[in-house]
Structure formats: C-alpha cells, structure tokens
Amino acid sequence: MKKELDNLWYSYLIESVLKKSDKEKELIKQFSTDNNTLIETLNNQQKELLEKYDQSLSTLNGLTEKMAFIKGVKFTARFLFEALSED
Numbered sequence: 001m002k003k004e005l006d007n008l009w010y011s012y013l014i015e016s017v018l019k020k021s022d023k024e025k026e027l028i029k030q031f032s033t034d035n036n037t038l039i040e041t042l043n044n045q046q047k048e049l050l051e052k053y054d055q056s057l058s059t060l061n062g063l064t065e066k067m068a069f070i071k072g073v074k075f076t077a078r079f080l081f082e083a084l085s086e087d
Contacts, residue, residue: 005070012069 020028039047 005073006066008073009066009069 039050042050
C-alpha cells in the first residue's frame with residue numbers, strides 16, 4: 001500500500017498545476033529579493049554552506065509535504081470507510 005501512496009503522491013505532483021495567489025507571488029518576490037541581498041554579503045565558503053542548507057531544507061520540506069499528503073489520504077480512506085459502513 002505504501003508504494004501505491006508514493007505513486008499517488010508523485011502522480012499528484014506531475015498532474016497538478018499549482019496556481020499561486022497574489023499573496024504567494026508577493027512572498028516569493030520578497031524572498032527572492034532578501035535571498036539575493038543575503039548572497040551578495042557572503043564569501044564563497046558561506047555561499048556554499050547556504051546552498052547546502054537550502055538543499056537540506058528543500059528536501060525536508062518535500063518530505064514533510066509528502067507525509068502530510070499520505071496522512072490525508074489515509075484519513076480520507078478511514079473517514080469514507082466509516083461513513084459508508086453500516087452501524
């Protein structure tokens with residue numbers, strides 16, 4: 001079952017078009033500006049460390065999203081099973 005949930009997650013990522021709200025666009029623009037300002041102040045070693053940090057954070061965020069998705073699917077399946085079963 002876990003493999004099927006993984007497949008569902010990756011299919012969801014490929015098939016879903018993520019539309020960003022105006023607020024999200026604004027935050028992304030601000031993040032980009034702040035990130036560029038920070039990078040300009042760093043030496044090469046610090047830039048490498050920041051890149052590694054960003055990669056680790058991105059990996060963690062991706063895993064967290066996937067696990068939240070899987071928990072949501074499992075909850076929905078349990079909810080539907082309970083709702084449709086006779087008391």
